[in-house]
Amino acid sequence: xxxxxxxxxxxxxxxxxxxxxxxxxxxxxxxxxxxxxxxxxxxxxxxxxxxxxxxxxxxxxxxxxxxxxxxxxxxxxxxxxxxxxxxxxxxxxxxxxxxxxxxxxxxxxxxxxxxxxxxxxxxxxxxxxxxxxxxxxxxxxxxxxxxxxxxxxxxxxxxxxxxxxxxxxxxxxxxxxxxxxxxxxxxxxxxxxxxxxxxxxxx
Amino acid sequence: xxxxxxxxxxxxxxxxxxxxxxxxxxxxxxxxxxxxxxxxxxxxxxxxxxxxxxxxxxxxxxxxxxxxxxxxxxxxxxxxxxxxxxxxxxxxxxxxxxxxxxxxxxxxxxxxxxxxxxxxxxxxxxxxxxxxxxxxxxxxxxxxxxxxxxxxxxxxxxxxxxxxxxxxxxxxxxxxxxxxxxxxxxxxxxxxxxxxxxxxxxx
Numbered sequence: 001x002x003x004x005x006x007x008x009x010x011x012x013x014x015x016x017x018x019x020x021x022x023x024x025x026x027x028x029x030x031x032x033x034x035x036x037x038x039x040x041x042x043x044x045x046x047x048x049x050x051x052x053x054x055x056x057x058x059x060x061x062x063x064x065x066x067x068x069x070x071x072x073x074x075x076x077x078x079x080x081x082x083x084x085x086x087x088x089x090x091x092x093x094x095x096x097x098x099x100x101x102x103x104x105x106x107x108x109x110x111x112x113x114x115x116x117x118x119x120x121x122x123x124x125x126x127x128x129x130x131x132x133x134x135x136x137x138x139x140x141x142x143x144x145x146x147x148x149x150x151x152x153x154x155x156x157x158x159x160x161x162x163x164x165x166x167x168x169x170x171x172x173x174x175x176x177x178x179x180x181x182x183x184x185x186x187x188x189x190x191x192x193x194x195x196x197x198x199x200x201x202x203x
Numbered sequence: 204x205x206x207x208x209x210x211x212x213x214x215x216x217x218x219x220x221x222x223x224x225x226x227x228x229x230x231x232x233x234x235x236x237x238x239x240x241x242x243x244x245x246x247x248x249x250x251x252x253x254x255x256x257x258x259x260x261x262x263x264x265x266x267x268x269x270x271x272x273x274x275x276x277x278x279x280x281x282x283x284x285x286x287x288x289x290x291x292x293x294x295x296x297x298x299x300x301x302x303x304x305x306x307x308x309x310x311x312x313x314x315x316x317x318x319x320x321x322x323x324x325x326x327x328x329x330x331x332x333x334x335x336x337x338x339x340x341x342x343x344x345x346x347x348x349x350x351x352x353x354x355x356x357x358x359x360x361x362x363x364x365x366x367x368x369x370x371x372x373x374x375x376x377x378x379x380x381x382x383x384x385x386x387x388x389x390x391x392x393x394x395x396x397x398x399x400x401x402x403x404x405x406x
Contacts (some may be wrong), residue, residue, distance in 0.1 A: 030316075032316050099315070100315075100316075100318075105315065108371050108372070109312055109315040109316070111373065112302070112303075112308065112312040113233075113235050113303075113312070115303075118373045119373075121372070121373065122372060122373045122374070126372045126373075126374070151384065151388070153381075154384060154385060154388050156368075157364065157365035157368055157369070157377075157385060158361050158364065158365065158385075158388065158389070158392075160364075160368050161360065161361065161363075161364020161365040161366075161367065161368040162360035162361065162364040163364075163368075164364065164367040164368040164370070164371045164372070165359075165360055165363050165364040165366075165367040165368070166360070167367070167371070168311050168367045168370070168371060169311070169324070169325060169329050169367070170314065170321045170322075170324065170325045170329075171325070171329070174360075178356075181354065181357060182357060182360060182361075185354070185357050185361065185392040185393070186361070186392060188391065188392050188395060189361075189388040189389060189391050189392035190388070192391060193396035
């Protein structure tokens, strides 16, 4: 079969139309009511076209998130670790809200019932971002902003944990000031004082 | 209508049968496939009986969790804050796993789509437990194990956050040793050294 010369461009334009339609439909109705039929109708492509590139609606939404979550894929490095963490965590909060219509929250929720989607979420989206996050911490370490024995897994859990805790239990997202407070605490946790306090209060 | 003298006892026995059936069905098939019909059949009661006491399957599961989550409802106080936090967080991990069949994880997931269930989850289960958790921290404070200006909201977020972060993104639950590491870091975060380090590394 001979392809028209503009086939790659048409393919890219269809791909973008599908992603745009998916984002709009998520925003309007939430991930739960999203269907491949609705995406196809909104994007002006056939269901066949969608299924040629994506196995499921979850896969479409993962691609959408992958493009939207550019800041977390390539974390900022201005040289100021606390400020950069604030930027990155604010971006994550934006991606997860508003809670009922965020495609990211939709995929996280759906993945609780769908092991294949859970694996794709972890391997395609989360693990590469965790690696980039740890690269950022390593550079901070090289610049003397973190101790040489700082535990990066703990840093990840303590910095991102509060956001998911609040998401899961509907406790409201941190505002910018509280996010500062959290980051200050976590950096203190990662920086042991020269003489340990053995958990005793000093105030 | 005259009630038989043993009506209260029969009511309590039906209530327990419903909760037991709900727990078993969640363990076997997961919260997603749970129905009021299946609960009624397993418990040997009518659907009417269930609907007389509970408006939805989510409400039944909330009652089930409320009884199962006794440790978090009344956190341990042996006088050793770190050890008691370890006990309580281990209990939360047990309640949330195994991930596909835990009723608690099922309710948390379902609540992402159901604002009424989300509100019931937060008001009936979570907020009372947060209040008890803060009472426990206040006693630790009175015993000099936490500084007088320790931020209890930060303590809550940093201690419980990692569990929900790992649950949401399928990163695996903390093992007992790692849980110790997390608690050590959080207690350090809550105990500022006498002279601040201004985020500089000391190692």
